[in-house]
Amino acid sequence: MSSGHKTMTAFLALIAGLVLAIIGLYAQWPLWAWPAALGGLVAVAAGALITANRRRPVVPPERRAEPDLPIPPVERWEQVVRHVALPSLLDDYDFLVSATVRWLPVDAPANAPLVSTGGLAVDSVLERARRITVQQPPHRSTLVQHQLNGELATMVTDASGRVMAMAENVSVTLSDPDRERLEKLATVRKDEAVWEHERKWEQSKRAYLGDDVLKTTGSAVVWWLAKNNEQIDKTVSDIGVLARLSSAARDEPVPDEHVHQPPVSHQPYEEHPRASTTEEGATASVTQQLDLLMQSAGLAADDPRRVLFARRMAEVAKLADLPEVAEEIEDALARRAADPLGLGDDDPAGAGPRPFE
Incomplete structure (x- = not known):
């Protein structure tokens, strides 16, 4: 009988006693009736308790829930590894891998030897990680980290078949000296590529x-x-x-x-402006030199700007105190104005082209 049943029996006995007292007072029982009623009430309550103790409960004790008992702690199969050096695609440059390894033991045969499941799990995870890192260059550490997080996120049975292992929170880094060396090598390769391009x-x-x-x-x-x-x-x-x-x-x-x-062009100034030497050794006049200058400037023979250019040169000669040069240019302009079609015979034979044409 549980404590709940006992409490309920005592409560009902108390209510029954109060009812009997009210009835006795209302009916004015004699004095001897009060002890008899009290004894009968006690006998009924005792009989109810004895009967409840002998009755089999609906739920057996072994089947009842026991919420007051402490819940056993859940066994966690995990281990943290930090800065494990794994090879990269380049020799002497290792990735430093850190992760949380989780595993589940697999049922083993009865005669199987005892093993360290944690050691098997860590070895299995690192071997899976090594197969990825050895194919990647060391300067791709961030990419390798994401690849390992995806590859090691699945529970896989190890080679011995005793544990299923996975890894979480994988991080991949490089040592500071290796990172500095890689940065220097990258800079040198880029400079070398630019130099090679310039050389070619x-x-x-x-x-x-x-x-x-x-x-x-x-x-x-x-x-x-x-x-x-x-x-x-x-x-x-x-x-x-x-x-x-x-x-x-x-x-x-x-x-x-x-x-x-000697080169004829590219000489902006001559020591003697009134005469120069042509390719045949003959002396060229000022007007012939001026004509060559206008041809070099792209002024065609029929371009009216040639006359304007010659007049400006005559004015410049006067300002430079070269009256003879100015007079020669003006005489050529006068001859051109008097004989615009070039029909006259004032130009001796063999003297070269007509001035400014």
Whole structure:
């Protein structure tokens, strides 16, 4: 009989006693009736207790829940490993792996030897991790970390078949010296790639100039003509320079006709402005030099700007205190105005082209 049944029996006996007392007072029982009623009440309560103790309970004691007993602690099969060196794709550069290894023992045969399940689980997890790290370069540590978290997140039976192991919270790092070395090597490789590209570009440029542009004097002249927007006069005046450059590029002697030939162009100022020497050695007048200058500037023979240019040059000569130069240019302009079609015979034969045309 449980304590609950006993409490209920005592409570009912107390209520029955109170009812009997009320009835006795209302009926005015004699004195001898009170002890008799009390004894009967006690006898009924005692009989109820004896009967309850003899009755078999509905739920046997061995089947009853025992909430007051302490719950046994759950056995956790896990171990933390830190900074385990695993090989990478490059020799002497190791990944440092840390993780929480979890495992479950597998039922073993009756005659199987005792083993350390924790050691088997850690060895299984590290072997699975090594198969991944050995294929990755060391500077990809973050990528390797995510790969290991995905690969080791599944319970897999080890080679002995005694445990199922997995890993959580995997982290992959490199040592500080290794990281610094890799950064330096990466910088050197990038600089070397840029230098190699520049070197190949320079070799290509030299090959283009030596094997194509300056291969012969003719190829050099064609290249120079294309560079100067088909300015034939300028290219003709630079043939001597191009011939010497072509001969020097081929390590050959310079042709005799170009040995002492001075460059005609690229001389902005002359020591004696009134006369210069042409390719044939004859003296060129101021007007002829001015005509060559306008041709080099791209002014065609029928361009009206040639006359304006000549007038401005005459004014500049006057300002520079060169009256003879100014007078020669003005005389040429006067002859052109008097004979615009060039029908006169004031230009002696063999004197060259008509001024400013």
